[in-house]
Amino acid sequence: MIGAAGGLVGDQGHVVSGTTRYLATGFPFVWKSQLWFPLLVGSGTVAVGELRLRIAPVRARGDWSDGLAAIAAVLAIYAVTALVRGRPLGPGTVLVAGLAVLVWRALGASTPGAVCGLIAAIVGTTTEIVMVAAGVFEYADDADALAGVAPWLPALYFAFGVVAARLGELLAPQARPG
Amino acid sequence: MIGAAGGLVGDQGHVVSGTTRYLATGFPFVWKSQLWFPLLVGSGTVAVGELRLRIAPVRARGDWSDGLAAIAAVLAIYAVTALVRGRPLGPGTVLVAGLAVLVWRALGASTPGAVCGLIAAIVGTTTEIVMVAAGVFEYADDADALAGVAPWLPALYFAFGVVAARLGELLAPQARPG
Amino acid sequence: MIGAAGGLVGDQGHVVSGTTRYLATGFPFVWKSQLWFPLLVGSGTVAVGELRLRIAPVRARGDWSDGLAAIAAVLAIYAVTALVRGRPLGPGTVLVAGLAVLVWRALGASTPGAVCGLIAAIVGTTTEIVMVAAGVFEYADDADALAGVAPWLPALYFAFGVVAARLGELLAPQARPG
Numbered sequence: 080m081i082g083a084a085g086g087l088v089g090d091q092g093h094v095v096s097g098t099t100r101y102l103a104t105g106f107p108f109v110w111k112s113q114l115w116f117p118l119l120v121g122s123g124t125v126a127v128g129e130l131r132l133r134i135a136p137v138r139a140r141g142d143w144s145d146g147l148a149a150i151a152a153v154l155a156i157y158a159v160t161a162l163v164r165g166r167p168l169g170p171g172t173v174l175v176a177g178l179a180v181l182v183w184r185a186l187g188a189s190t191p192g193a194v195c196g197l198i199a200a201i202v203g204t205t206t207e208i209v210m211v212a213a214g215v216f217e218y219a220d221d222a223d224a225l226a227g228v229a230p231w232l233p234a235l236y237f238a239f240g241v242v243a244a245r246l247g248e249l250l251a252p253q254a255r256p257g
Numbered sequence: 258m259i260g261a262a263g264g265l266v267g268d269q270g271h272v273v274s275g276t277t278r279y280l281a282t283g284f285p286f287v288w289k290s291q292l293w294f295p296l297l298v299g300s301g302t303v304a305v306g307e308l309r310l311r312i313a314p315v316r317a318r319g320d321w322s323d324g325l326a327a328i329a330a331v332l333a334i335y336a337v338t339a340l341v342r343g344r345p346l347g348p349g350t351v352l353v354a355g356l357a358v359l360v361w362r363a364l365g366a367s368t369p370g371a372v373c374g375l376i377a378a379i380v381g382t383t384t385e386i387v388m389v390a391a392g393v394f395e396y397a398d399d400a401d402a403l404a405g406v407a408p409w410l411p412a413l414y415f416a417f418g419v420v421a422a423r424l425g426e427l428l429a430p431q432a433r434p435g
Numbered sequence: 436m437i438g439a440a441g442g443l444v445g446d447q448g449h450v451v452s453g454t455t456r457y458l459a460t461g462f463p464f465v466w467k468s469q470l471w472f473p474l475l476v477g478s479g480t481v482a483v484g485e486l487r488l489r490i491a492p493v494r495a496r497g498d499w500s501d502g503l504a505a506i507a508a509v510l511a512i513y514a515v516t517a518l519v520r521g522r523p524l525g526p527g528t529v530l531v532a533g534l535a536v537l538v539w540r541a542l543g544a545s546t547p548g549a550v551c552g553l554i555a556a557i558v559g560t561t562t563e564i565v566m567v568a569a570g571v572f573e574y575a576d577d578a579d580a581l582a583g584v585a586p587w588l589p590a591l592y593f594a595f596g597v598v599a600a601r602l603g604e605l606l607a608p609q610a611r612p613g
Contacts (some may be wrong), residue, residue, distance in 0.1 A: 092348030148362035155355030162341060163518060170448030170517035177511030184504035208343035270526030326540035333533030339526035340519060 081246065082124025083117035085150060089157030090116055096161040098222055098229070103108075103215045123203070127195050127240050128247025134191040137248045145186075146249045152182045153242040160231055164222065168230055175231035179238040192241045199240025200233040207232060259328065259424065260302025261295035266332055268294055270339030276400055276407070281393045291394075301381070305373050305418050306425025313370045315426045323364075324427045330360045331420040338409055342400065346408055357416040367416035370419045377418025378411040383412060437602065438480025439473035444510055446472055448517030454578055454585070459571045469572075479559070483551050483596050484603025490547045493604045496592065500603045501542075508538045509598040516587055520578065524586055531587035535594040548597045554587040555596025563588060 089109035093099040106113040131137075156178050163171035183192060204225075211217055211227040222229045269289035271277040284291040309315075335382050341349035361370060382403075389405040390396055400407045447467035449455040462469040487493075512534050519527035539548060560581075567573055567583040578585045 088351055092345065092351060095345040095347045142368035144362055148359055148366075151355040151358035151362075155352050155359070156347035158352035159353065162344050162352065164344075166520075167448065167451040168516050169451050170514035173444055173448060174511050174514035174518065177507040177514065180507035181504055181511070184500055184507075188500035188504075266529055268521065270529060273523040273525045322540055322544035326537055326544075329533040329536035329540075332538070333530050336526035336530035337534065340530065342522075379594050 080121065081150065082196070082243065083121030085124075085154055086117045086120030087112055088154055089161075090210050092158050092161030096164040097219055098161055098164045099216055099218055102134075117137060123199070124238075124243045124246065127199055127243035128250065130198065131191055131244035131247040132251055134194060137251050139187050139248065141245075143249075146246055149186060149242040149245045150184075152185070153183050153238050156219065156238050160229065160235055163231075164219065168222065170222055172231040172234070176234040179234040179241070182238045183241045186241055186245045192244045195244035196240035197236040199243070200237040203236035203239070204228060204233045208228045258299065260421065261327060263300030263332055263335075264298030265290055267335030267339075270336050274339040274342040275397055276339055276342045277394055277396055279394045288355070301377070301417075302421045304407065305377055305421035306428065308376065309369055309373050309396055309422035309425040310429055312372060315429050317365050317367065317426065319423075319427050321427075324424055327364060327420045327423045328371045329370075330363070331416050334413060334416050338407065338413055341409075342397065343418035346400065350407075350409040350412070352382075354412040357412040357419070360416050361419045364419055364423045370422045373422035374415040377421070378415040381414035381417070382406060382411045436477065436591060438599065439477030441480075441506060441510055441513075442473045442476030443468055445517075448514050452517040452520040453575055454517055454520045455572055467523045471520070474529030477593075479555070480599045480602065483555055483599035484606065486554065487547055487551050487600035487603040488607055490550060493607050495543050495545065495604065497601075497605050499605070502602055505538075505598040505601045509594050512538070512591060512594050516585065516591055519587075520575070524578065524580055528585075528587040528590070529537060535590040535597070539597045540595050540596040542597055542601045548600045548608055551600035552593040552596035555599070556593040559592035559595070560589045 087110050090099075092189060094101075094111040101108075101113050103113070108114070109117060156175060159178065160171075160175055163174070166216060179196070186192060207228045208226045211223075217223070218227065218229055224230050225232065265288050268277075272279075273287040279286075279291050281291070284293060286292070287295060334353060337356065338349075338353055341352070357374075361374060364370060385406045386404045389401075395401070396406055402408050403410065446455075450457075450467040457464075457469050459469070462471060464470070465473060477612050512531060515534065516527075516531055519530070535552075539552060542548060563584045564582045567579075573579070574585055575584065579584050581588065
């Protein structure tokens with residue numbers, strides 16, 4: 080649910096800024112997104128959270144304000160990717176990548192977090208490249224330098240993966256030590 | 258004094274970026290602001306700081322570098338609200354709201370801080386809506402979607418309230434335990 | 436090496452955004468920068484790191500993720516200075532200055548760090564003013580308000596100095612106590 084709602088909030092930024100445009104027809108829209116988008120982001124959030132719990136035991140505890148801050152951080156980066164529309168891609172990509180690293184560091188700089196971030200970056204970017212190639216949606220002409228998608232996209236997915244992993248940790252059933 | 262100076266620094270950003278424009282006449286200007294503006298922000302800072310001390314005892318100690326960082330954070334967000342001028346309001350608002358949550362978290366994620374932030378958001382936004390309706394100043398046509406003011410304004414005031422509360426804590430007379 | 440690579444990444448943002456332009460001829464280019472630029476930034480990074488170790492003993496330990504986050508932070512600010520191109524200089528400068536203070540605070544708010552940042556700000560900005568006056572390169576007409584260079588330049592160099600000092604601490608030979 081968190082992932083789906085966050086996906087809707089972030090995606091409307093890309094649509095209203097003209098960064099991305101939906102091409103396929105026949106899907107109902109939710110706000111500015113086609114229905115499958117929030118479902119995909121929501122499932123991805125759950126999948127990454129599950130993955131995190133399978134990789135390694137959860138050590139870093141936290142409270143709900145950690146989760147809120149993690150969600151705020153990734154939505155802020157998502158908004159930045161919409162706001163740099165029309166600006167040179169080089170510094171925009173450097174900014175998003177730098178922020179993604181800072182989010183990873185602020186959320187504990189953990190190895191499992193980095194693994195989840197890298198997997199999200201690879202799977203998410205590849206999925207979007209395939210969907211763009213299939214004509215489902217497209218990036219604007221000045222933001223499609225990475226095989227049809229934006230060059231900052233892997234960094235955005237990395238931050239998403241790190242945050243989803245952290246949410247998985249926070250929502251995990253609390254195993255009490257012996 | 259800190260609040261008044263900070264208000265001047267932030268407001269010049271809104272004026273030079275064309276986000277806001279003063280309409281009323283008969284007030285002397287200080288830098289880019291009409292005289293009443295820094296007085297109002299300064300008084301508001303003191304009021305929120307006082308409010309913080311009345312809500313709950315101060316627990317989190319800190320030094321002057323905490324205060325400096327808190328001021329830097331809210332001025333940075335203030336500057337962002339000027340720099341997103343002309344960009345879509347959706348992602349601009351998401352960015353400012355995300356940053357406001359991150360500031361609250363970085364300053365301790367305290368309940369009294371959140372209360373001060375919410376009160377500042379409600380009182381500040383309402384005051385500006387009334388002043389815009391009274392013709393004292395106005396927001397640009399592409400930044401007035403929230404009853405005449407910008408939709409990111411409550412988040413900016415929230416961050417202001419959180420920071421003013423933190424300054425109140427830091428400047429409070431140090432009650433020595435025991 | 437880190438400084439030289441970081442300089443190249445940051446400088447391409449200024450060149451592609453049109454913030455700065457190289458005027459001198461006869462130098463080979465590396466990516467978007469003239470050869471002397473990464474060499475100068477690399478030497479400056481080493482010099483500030485050395486300076487840090489001479490000012491005061493190193494107390495705050497850290498691991499490589501601290502260094503990575505410090506580099507990410509200064510590159511993110513560097514990117515912001517390219518992305519605010521064409522926007523009013525007032526809020527752009529406030530934003531960069533605020534971020535520089537936050538980086539200093541996040542890296543420990545240390546006095547030696549602040550000293551290194553201030554020296555970097557003075558030496559770096561002065562050097563660029565002299566080079567602009569000598570016709571080696573130039574800032575865009577709408578970004579040269581500070582004696583020919585951008586008004587956010589001292590804050591960018593301050594952040595650079597703070598980060599280089601932190602890298603010096605992290606890479607210092609570990610003197611074991613006792």
